[in-house]
Amino acid sequence: MPDYLFLMESRLPLAQWQVVSQVQKAAEALGMNLYLVGGAVRDLIGGFPIEDLDFVVEGKALKLVRELGRQQAPRTQGVGGEVRVAWRNEALQAAELEFPSGDVVSVAMVRAAGDSGPLRSQAIPATILDDLRRRDFSINAIGISLNPQSRGLLLDPTNGVADLEKKQIRTLHPYSFVNDPIRMFRAVRFRTRLTFTFEAKTAAQFQNARESKVQEKIPGEVLAQEFRQIARETGPAEILKALEKEKLLTVLSPRLQGPRVDWQGMARASKAGQGLAVAGLRVRSFPLFLYLLTSKLPPRDQSQVAERLRLKQADRQTLRRLAENARRLAKELGGKAAGTPTKLYQLLSAAPPELLLLVLAEYPQAIIQTRIRNYLRKYLPLRLKLPEKELHELGVAPESPRFRKILDLYFYALLEGKVRTKTEQAKFLKKLVQTGK
Numbered sequence: 524m525p526d527y528l529f530l531m532e533s534r535l536p537l538a539q540w541q542v543v544s545q546v547q548k549a550a551e552a553l554g555m556n557l558y559l560v561g562g563a564v565r566d567l568i569g570g571f572p573i574e575d576l577d578f579v580v581e582g583k584a585l586k587l588v589r590e591l592g593r594q595q596a597p598r599t600q601g602v603g604g605e606v607r608v609a610w611r612n613e614a615l616q617a618a619e620l621e622f623p624s625g626d627v628v629s630v631a632m633v634r635a636a637g638d639s640g641p642l643r644s645q646a647i648p649a650t651i652l653d654d655l656r657r658r659d660f661s662i663n664a665i666g667i668s669l670n671p672q673s674r675g676l677l678l679d680p681t682n683g684v685a686d687l688e689k690k691q692i693r694t695l696h697p698y699s700f701v702n703d704p705i706r707m708f709r710a711v712r713f714r715t716r717l718t719f720t721f722e723a724k725t726a727a728q729f730q731n732a733r734e735s736k737v738q739e740k741i742p743g744e745v746l747a748q749e750f751r752q753i754a755r756e757t758g759p760a761e762i763l764k765a766l767e768k769e770k771l772l773t774v775l776s777p778r779l780q781g782p783r784v785d786w787q788g789m790a791r792a793s794k795a796g797q798g799l800a801v802a803g804l805r806v807r808s809f810p811l812f813l814y815l816l817t818s819k820l821p822p823r824d825q826s827q828v829a830e831r832l833r834l835k836q837a838d839r840q841t842l843r844r845l846a847e848n849a850r851r852l853a854k855e856l857g858g859k860a861a862g863t864p865t866k867l868y869q870l871l872s873a874a875p876p877e878l879l880l881l882v883l884a885e886y887p888q889a890i891i892q893t894r895i896r897n898y899l900r901k902y903l904p905l906r907l908k909l910p911e912k913e914l915h916e917l918g919v920a921p922e923s924p925r926f927r928k929i930l931d932l933y934f935y936a937l938l939e940g941k942v943r944t945k946t947e948q949a950k951f952l953k954k955l956v957q958t959g960k
């Protein structure tokens with residue numbers, strides 16, 4: 524039998540391993556039984572990259588959350604500090620925490636069967652095995668004990684490890700999809716992401732559920748949460764393609780199929796997104812994702828999609844204005860408004876990153892592409908190397924508005940090529956300080 528404690532210690536990045544140890548210590552202090560569950564265990568055993576950590580406890584999860592909030596996180600590479608509670612739900616006894624390392628962690632009380640979707644249940648006392656059996660697929664229903672007397676013990680009541688080995692998705696009961704149809708989307712998402720297949724009975728259940736059109740009944744908020752998860756995947760287009768093939772995208776709009784989906788636009792956007800990521804700009808805009816998905820639909824159908832997803836007013840407005848705002852930015856980028864490095868920098872640093880991505884993807888004109896590329900590859904890196912230390916040494920307080928202003932002026936001089944050598948730069952900085960800017 525593999526040693527799961529060893530597996531955790533060797534496979535988890537240091538910061539995550541420290542999070543596990545910290546949660547473990549807090550639970551132990553409170554005498555609570557703690558388990559690592561869900562995606563983290565699946566990815567640990569399956570050899571996939573591990574993202575978020577999900578824990579469950581037998582008992583009041585929020586007591587554990589309070590205990591964690593009281594503790595200081597251990598210092599990793601000079602960063603330490605508070606554990607932040609992103610949200611908590613008293614009735615469900617569940618919360619999401621963010622550790623100083625940036626690790627996102629969910630902590631929940633074990634729940635019994637009959638609780639289906641994560642958004643729609645009330646907590647009923649249960650054991651860890653009940654909790655694992657109520658989950659969507661066997662590969663997501665594995666737990667690792669973190670209790671002192673059984674630390675590292677694998678809890679696999681539905682034989683999920685075997686399915687991980689066979690690389691297949693298997694439901695835990697025949698009505699799984701009918702009872703909670705969002706699982707159809709989750710099944711396709713995991714199948715695509717992990718390059719797994721459906722186990723034979725699961726495939727039949729999936730088809731039956733789809734033919735009964737149970738997917739039409741998924742509440743808007745639940746559907747929206749799933750599409751947000753798809754948007755956060757490394758390859759969202761692959762997952763959307765798989766959903767389209769399964770005729771599931773039509774839950775958003777009956778017209779959302781075949782050539783009505785702009786696959787090429789999505790591919791261009793994905794490439795543009797990589798270009799931005801290299802410069803440290805990560806675009807996580809749900810309106811942009813929806814825009815790309817529905818850009819070939821008539822406006823009325825686009826509104827219908829927003830309606831189906833119960834999209835918030837602010838997001839709807841962003842969505843409606845994206846195309847027009849991109850057009851305006853592209854026009855400015857091609858003209859005098861971006862004619863000098865300083866103007867270009869000011870224009871682009873004021874634009875939301877999703878707009879930058881859209882312009883990069885949809886406006887192939889050389890002048891636009893080159894200017895954005897200059898901004899990303901030259902100006903942004905330059906901005907990170909401003910002489911903050913030197914300015915401080917010249918007696919300007921780092922928190923003062925003057926500090927920012929001088930750095931800005933210095934940065935623009937650099938952009939315009941007015942101060943080239945190190946000596947010129949030092950002289951210029953001194954001059955800015957002396958002239959009382």
Ligand code: ATP
Pocket residue numbers: 560561562563574575577639640641657658659660663664703705706752
């Ligand atoms: P990811 O890598 O996308 O985060 P995950 O498996 O951790 O995958 P989450 O959406 O974070 O997925 O959910 C955590 C766990 O909660 C799942 O592993 C699964 O056990 C359970 N779960 C989530 N949604 C459902 C559902 N609709 N029905 C049953 N169990 C679910």
Ligand code: MG
Pocket residue numbers: 561562563575577
């Ligand atoms: Mg997860």
